[in-house]
Amino acid sequence: MKRVNDFRLKFGSLELVPIVIGGMGVDISTAELALEAARLGGIGHISDALVHDVSDRRFDTEFVKGKTRFYKGNINNPDKSIIHFDLGHLAEATRLHIGKTMDAKCGTGMVFLNVMEKLTMNGPRDTLQVRLNAALDAGIDGITLSAGLHLGSFALMAEHPRFRDAKLGIIVSSVRALQLFLRKTAKLKRLPDYIIIEGPLAGGHLGFGMDWAQYDLATIVAEVAHYIRTEQLAIPLIAAGGIFTGSDAVSFLEQGVAAVQVATRFTVSEECGLPAKVKQEYFKASEEDIIVNTISPTGYPMRMLKNTPAIGSGIRPNCESYGYLLDGNGNCAYLSAYNQQLVQHPDGKNIAIFDKTCLCTHMRNYNCWTCGSMTYRLKDTSRKLPDGSYQLPSAEHIFKDYQFSVNQQIALPD
Numbered sequence: 001m002k003r004v005n006d007f008r009l010k011f012g013s014l015e016l017v018p019i020v021i022g023g024m025g026v027d028i029s030t031a032e033l034a035l036e037a038a039r040l041g042g043i044g045h046i047s048d049a050l051v052h053d054v055s056d057r058r059f060d061t062e063f064v065k066g067k068t069r070f071y072k073g074n075i076n077n078p079d080k081s082i083i084h085f086d087l088g089h090l091a092e093a094t095r096l097h098i099g100k101t102m103d104a105k106c107g108t109g110m111v112f113l114n115v116m117e118k119l120t121m122n123g124p125r126d127t128l129q130v131r132l133n134a135a136l137d138a139g140i141d142g143i144t145l146s147a148g149l150h151l152g153s154f155a156l157m158a159e160h161p162r163f164r165d166a167k168l169g170i171i172v173s174s175v176r177a178l179q180l181f182l183r184k185t186a187k188l189k190r191l192p193d194y195i196i197i198e199g200p201l202a203g204g205h206l207g208f209g210m211d212w213a214q215y216d217l218a219t220i221v222a223e224v225a226h227y228i229r230t231e232q233l234a235i236p237l238i239a240a241g242g243i244f245t246g247s248d249a250v251s252f253l254e255q256g257v258a259a260v261q262v263a264t265r266f267t268v269s270e271e272c273g274l275p276a277k278v279k280q281e282y283f284k285a286s287e288e289d290i291i292v293n294t295i296s297p298t299g300y301p302m303r304m305l306k307n308t309p310a311i312g313s314g315i316r317p318n319c320e321s322y323g324y325l326l327d328g329n330g331n332c333a334y335l336s337a338y339n340q341q342l343v344q345h346p347d348g349k350n351i352a353i354f355d356k357t358c359l360c361t362h363m364r365n366y367n368c369w370t371c372g373s374m375t376y377r378l379k380d381t382s383r384k385l386p387d388g389s390y391q392l393p394s395a396e397h398i399f400k401d402y403q404f405s406v407n408q409q410i411a412l413p414d
């Protein structure tokens, strides 16, 4: 009987344990979590979502305070078009977050950065260019392009000296998205080093519409694999979304993927950035508690726990401090929903908004409990303690469980 450890993810002569921990912003997939994956011979992701805030919390910088102070005169103005990120600060925060992580790296694995295109930061092109190039400057092993089609992203870093040496990959949820990306980047003569195929059972934003339940990962993997073969390309494919056990992973590896990307199992690890109380919410969740809705201003459906505090919250938008989802013209779907409510409640009190949420603020405060569809099974991966809470497994425990388990078994932490 095969185990995940019988397979290897190969990048040229480099061989890795074929387990990738997916990026989870904002600082849910912490440096500590990603570093464990690298130490154990796999790949871990950090994320550059709200990187200023992550830097402030970790390295005592004051990027967010500075930006808030600079734009405080605009707080009561519904027009947010004047808000812009200081590109120098953006590069500095990115280099700090990544540089410190890479300095701490040990082991034979790698640390990648998850870069979401939907973080348009009221200047989509310029900010993305800075994020990508600063990440390469800071020595990141690889960059995973996510939450968007990224048709121009390779070109934005094509002049960087590490453009052809760092590992660059993309997350897609359909062959069509992959075809578009490959067509758009063809003239750069630089193929992605890996392709992550994310199915509809994943956490975070989904690359599907609200008809997500009609799709399934194994079918999309087969379609992408067929296309890659037809085009005579040799790009490692990585399957993601709903892979909960080592045996689930083996079934995809036997189908021909080079690795699996997993996240949900690690949301309750000691190293995960979610607050301890939120980890217990994930443990406690039942299948009915997990929903997919459209409250994210990005326009993508998102999976989350039903009791997520962000749902229905009508807080004043914090674009002066954050503003990561401003589209380039000062717009965000939450901002529009809030401004409409403000007409009926001019004092700003008693506002409840259910169709959109202020994702920047709520992700920053860990009040948007996004999760994968298998979250209801987390309780079976740990022990219940006498006080009724669940024991947090270490990332190493979970990683090794994926790596060595058979027969759909899940080893409980000691």
Ligand SMILES: Cc1cc2nc3c(=O)[nH]c(=O)nc-3n(C[C@H](O)[C@H](O)[C@H](O)COP(=O)(O)O)c2cc1C
Residues within 6 Å of the ligand: 021, 022, 023, 024, 025, 026, 028, 047, 049, 114, 116, 146, 147, 171, 198, 201, 202, 203, 204, 205, 240, 241, 242, 243, 261, 262, 263, 264, 265, 267, 370, 371, 372, 373, 374
């Ligand atoms: C809490 C959470 C947050 C996530 N945030 C992101 C993100 O910021 N960017 C991204 O590309 N994917 C995100 N994802 C998706 C994961 O990286 C991963 O591909 C997927 O969840 C794997 O499926 P699994 O959770 O069923 O193992 C997130 C997933 C979870 C569970």
